Amino acid sequence: MGKLQVLLADDHAIVRDGLKQILAETDDLSVVGEAANGIEVVHMVRSRAWDLLVLDISMPGRSGLDLIRLVKDEQPGLPILVLSMHQEEQYAVRALHAGAAGYVTKESDCELLLHAMRRVAHGGVYVSEKVAELMARALRPIGTVLPHTLLSDREYQVFGMLVQGHGLTEIATELSLSVKTISTHKTRILQKMEMGNLSELVRYAIAHHLVDPGDLY
Template identity: 60%
Template sequence: MKKRILVADDHAIIRDGLRQILADTDDLEIAGEAVNGNETVARVRERDWDLLILDVSMPGRGALELIKQIKSEKPRLPILVFSMHPEEQYAVRALRAGASGYLNKEADGTLLVAAIRKVANGGIYLSPFVSEQMARELMPGGGGEPLPHKRLSDREFQILCMLAAGKAIGEIADELCVSVKTVSTHKTRILHKMGMHNAAELIRYAIEHELV
């Protein structure tokens, strides 16, 4: 019996690409799709899935918040995050939130199928980079003083990455379905926590630490 997979991604080309790749397998099938956070939650509640493949950058709620909610309702549902963002941005945070794997969208088809199979069968997929990052955090002392961006909440970190990518506050508010005032408040907190004074410093920091 094939593993039933739910794909949550707002880009049709990604959903179609995944469907085509898995069409050549005997044990995996895309059995459902969602294009935003609310639809993802609704589809998860409809039936028992064997795997959720989740994009980080869908409109609405952040993926990290979404992972936490889904795991609270369906703790046995494995989640593989499939993202265009570098691993340094979200991988460790996604795993902490409850995901069982994180894969960059630049991965080739063979690696993608292997990661999907592993997570769908109850395993955990970690790239060498993510494995090293998590191992460092387990070392005595936590691998040293945490970098400023690691002190941010998941939502603050998401907004930091969006600001660093050059998005305006109004654009971020629209994408996250929140008010401009809320984004501005988050920006003020981010600057305070990171000991910075303006967006230019945030962008410079993000580039230096490969967050964009």
């Protein structure tokens, strides 16, 4: 049996090179294609069949969650494993709901990553104990869920950028939206989370590990 054909999508060449080296030492996994942004991911997915897509959720060209949905629309049977610098609290549940079959952080060791890749490639699902707990919490009655889980994917994306210190104009440019649209998102975020200002959002994000302290500026 030949090696599983892996499409690796990450905007950092050093990460791709490291993963290629790791997989080169296995008997069953091989990186056959690479993509450095969302546009390249779509092109590569359409170009041929793959056994597994390993996807960084934060790449230029398209929102990671939107990209997962687009890939699943194009290739419903393609297993997706998200490999992200973001901790599970930040995006894991949303990525799984979007269609990913697993979520692993870049802090994970090689053996765990290979285990997750094999499991997902063979039709399984990989979630850590922490992610399983987060998913269980998301099933609680509406009155007991955390406020940030009520946000839409776009609102959550804007929320994440706001608490990291990005201004409305900067966010609008990054997401190719109008400043007015971003302002509307901000208003809805504050309303849904029942908070009065950005400072409260930042404190909430830090308290619930939804932002990496090193990302704040």
